[in-house]
Amino acid sequence: MENFTFKKENFNKIFPFYVLLNNNLEIISYGTSFGKLYPSLKKGDSFNENFRIKRPFLDTITAKALSENVNQLVIIECRTGHDTVIRGQFELLDDKFLFVGSPWFISIEEIKSKSLNIFDFANYDPLLDLLQLLKTQEISTLELRNLLKINNDQREELKKEREELNMQSLVASANNNAIIFTTPDAKIFWCNDAYLKLTGFSREEIFGQTPVEIGNNPAIEKEALQKMIDLFYSGKPFDVEITHGRKDGSYFWTRTQGQPVYNDKGEIQQYFAMIEDMTEIKEKEEQLKLLSxxxxxxxxxxxxxxxxxxxxxxxxxxxxxxxxxxxxxxxxxxxxxxxxxxxxxxxxxxxxxxxxxxxxxxxxxxxxxxxxxxxxxxxxxxxxxxxxxxxxxxxxxxxxITERKKLEKQREELMNSLEKSNKELEDYAQIVSHDLKSPLRSINSLMAWIREENEGTMTEQTSLYFSMIENKLEKMDSLIQGVLTYSRIDRADVNREKVNLDEIVNNIIHIIDIPSHIKVTVDCTLPVILADRYRMQQLFQNLIGNAVTYIDKPEGTVNIGHNETKAAHTFYVKDNGPGIAKENHEKIFKIFQSLVKNERSTGLGLSIVKKIIDNYKGKIWLESEPGHGTTFFIQLPKTK
Missing domain, CATH: 3.30.450.20 (PAS domain)
Structure with missing residues (x-):
């Protein structure tokens, strides 16, 4: 490979945004375009006092810190109010540090505000597209003629820049993008490490091959490939998006930009090309299209x-x-x-x-x-x-969610109204029960006085009538108490405690009146659950009492048991009573419903049971046939 010398003026044309620092990090020289961005900058200024390194973040910029961050992307910004940042790389050059980069602009207005034009950028700089748009919109006919003259002058100057390639190769080696140099017949004679990393080939495998031979892959776009080839052999710059193959058979998307380098005679000496990996950008573009x-x-x-x-x-x-x-x-x-x-x-x-x-x-x-x-x-x-x-x-x-919000508001208003109605119903039930129980107590007292005053003088028939009245008074008192109990069940549980149902059920068996011909048996040890003790007492007392009340066999049996799953407790109360026809299985849970006449029945027991179970979001059902007894099942979900 030929050796080249390099002149500062020519290097400035290809890399106009460079800064050269000595070992003390003092500015030795900088590109003309760099000076446009920071007009207050002077040779000999401290780089550390004028600039900060934004990425990777460095608290203090030292020669050692710069040495550790060569060959990687660096973003610098000015400390003195200039808002433009520059992206590039630091490279060691003998005992000096060379920074080569490009400004980061996001709008045409920002470029205009810096008084920059197309000649302030390298030919291969991606920002040329943006600058070209600015140039097209703003130049006048006179400016266009001047531009053509400047372009012609520049072409003549480019013929003298053969010696720049030595320095250019040095900078290209530190570039994150892949860079290659080819002969006029497209044979690669130099590439940087980034190109090796992207393609997976070694230098020995690459040198002497053409970019088409190295990058060919099944997914390559024939039209883009032909465009690049035609521009290359026409001696023109090119800028195409095209896939590039790897050694392992895979490929990646690239933006490939190239330009010819001329010798003193105006002949193409070699080609310079920069290959930017666009795979991630392409994938995101596809994702955005799909997202849209x-x-x-x-x-x-x-x-x-x-x-x-x-x-x-x-x-x-x-x-x-x-x-x-x-x-x-x-x-x-x-x-x-x-x-x-x-x-x-x-x-x-x-x-x-x-x-x-x-x-x-x-x-x-x-x-x-x-x-x-x-x-x-x-x-x-x-x-x-x-x-x-x-x-x-x-x-x-x-x-x-406007309609959902309306429904939520209506539901809230309904719940508030229901809560108010329930409270009013409970208050009403308490008032009514108090007002009803008062005359009952008076009647009961009168009955006791009459018995006492007429003891020994009442006929047997009169005593029978008195007993019937007392039974009716007792039933009416139970009915009033049942109504009051039923009205209170909808209230939220105040007490949630561990309730031993085995203890509750055995206490009920000993408290309630069980005729001598009926045997009540607990088939297994009942569990401890989290619930309201009083309501569990009500639930099982009503179920067991109901079973005992209606047994019509000479020898009656009532069995209580329990099964458990991961999610729920299921209890049963089984009797050998008269049974219930299937068409009445739902009817019995309605308030004041009783299928047979019984002096001890109020028609409220099963209604109270059903309301308690509903309050716990449980289930109750029965299995029964006339003449074969009845089994009630109660399922209560487990709570933590």
């Missing part, structure tokens, strides 16, 4: 905003819900257009914080459409990132 396609078909509203939170795109559903068309929305922040007096400040603060920190967000918020109509939204969204891990835009899905 999905969003367009989504029934919910979808909005995509830039990194500043300004709308870039919305789907048709978003337009329909808000009443705004996409042209009215683009460039605006959703909150500026849609929030109003009933929008929660807490929700707004939450969204702002999540977006600012790049975190996912999910909340409910009140918005207003173009006509001022209020509606509720459920907003779910997240940030999208570029290849450098920086937020590029935000994506959000907005579900209209």
């Amino acid at each position: 396609l999905i969003a367009e078909k989504n029934m919910n509203s979808v909005v995509i905003c830039d990194r500043d939170g300004r709308i870039e795109w919305v789907n048709e559903s978003f337009e329909q819900v808000t009443g705004y068309n996409i042209f009215e929305l683009v460039g605006k922040k959703p909150g500026e257009m849609l929030q109003g007096k009933d929008t929660s400040p807490e929700a707004v603060a939450y969204l702002s914080r999540q977006i600012r920190e790049g975190e996912p967000f999910n909340c409910e918020i009140v918005n207003y459409n173009k006509n001022g109509k209020k509606f509720w939204l459920q907003i779910t969204g997240q940030a999208l990132y570029n290849q450098w891990g920086e937020i590029s835009r935000f994506f959000a899905i907005q579900e209209d």
Whole structure:
């Protein structure tokens, strides 16, 4: 390979944004375009006092720190109010540090504000596309003629830049993008390490081959390939997006930019090409296309905003819900257009914080459409990132939950009304029970006085009538107490404690009146559950008492038992009584329903049982046939 010498002036044309530092990190020289960005900069200035390294972040810039960060992407910014940052690399050059980079611009206006033009950038710099657009929009006819003259002068100067290639190769070696040099007949004679890493080939395998031979792959686009070949052999610069093969048979997407290098006679001496790996960008572009396609078909509203939170795109559903068309929305922040007096400040603060920190967000918020109509939204969204891990835009899905909110409000109002009604019913039941029990107690006292005053003089028939009245009074008292109990069951449990049902049931067996011909048996040890002790007492006392009351056999049996699953307890109360016809299995749980006449029955026992079980979100059912007894099953879900 030939050796080349290098002149500062020519190097400046290819790498206009460079800075050369001595070992004390003092500025020896810098590119003319670099000087345009930082006009207050002078030779001999301290680099450390004028600039900071943003990525990788360095607290203090030292020669040692720079030595440890060569051959990697570095982002620098000015400490003195200039807002432009430069991306590039540091390279050791003898005892000096050479920084070569390119400014980071995001808009034409920013480039114009720096008074830069096309000649302030290297020919292969990606920002040339943006500058070319600026040039096309602004140059006049006179400027165009001057530009043509300058281009001709530049072409003549480029013929003298053969000696630059030695320095250019040095810089290219440190470039993150792949760089190659070829002979005029397209044979590769030099490449940097980045090209080896991207392709997987060794230098021995690459040198002497053409880029087409190295990069050929089954997915290559024939049209793009032919365009690059035609421009190459025409001696023209080229800039194409094309796939490039690897040694292992895979391939990656590239942006390949090349330009000819001339000798003193104006003949093409070699070609210089830079190959940028675009695979991740291409994949994200495809993802964005797919995301937009999905969003367009989504029934919910979808909005995509830039990194500043300004709308870039919305789907048709978003337009329909808000009443705004996409042209009215683009460039605006959703909150500026849609929030109003009933929008929660807490929700707004939450969204702002999540977006600012790049975190996912999910909340409910009140918005207003173009006509001022209020509606509720459920907003779910997240940030999208570029290849450098920086937020590029935000994506959000907005579900209209206005109807759901109306239903929730109606439900809340209904529950409040129901709670009020239940309280009124309970109060009424207590008043009624008190008012009814008072005359009953008076009648009972009168009956006792009459018996006492007429002891020994009442006929047998009169005594029978008195007993019948007393039984009726006792039944009426039980009925009143049952009504009061039934009205109170809907109240939320105040006491939830560990209740030993084995103890509860055995106490009931000893308390209630069980005729001598009936045997009540507990088949197994009953569990301890979390519940209200009084209600469990009511539940089992009613079930066992009901079974005992209706047994019509000479020898009666009542069995109580339990089964358990992971989710629930299931109890049973089984008797050998008269049984219940299938058509009456549901009827018996209704209030004041009794299928047979019995002086001790109020018609409330099973209604109370059913209401208690419903209150615990449990189930009750029975298995029974006339003449073959009845088994009641109670299932109560386990609670923690």
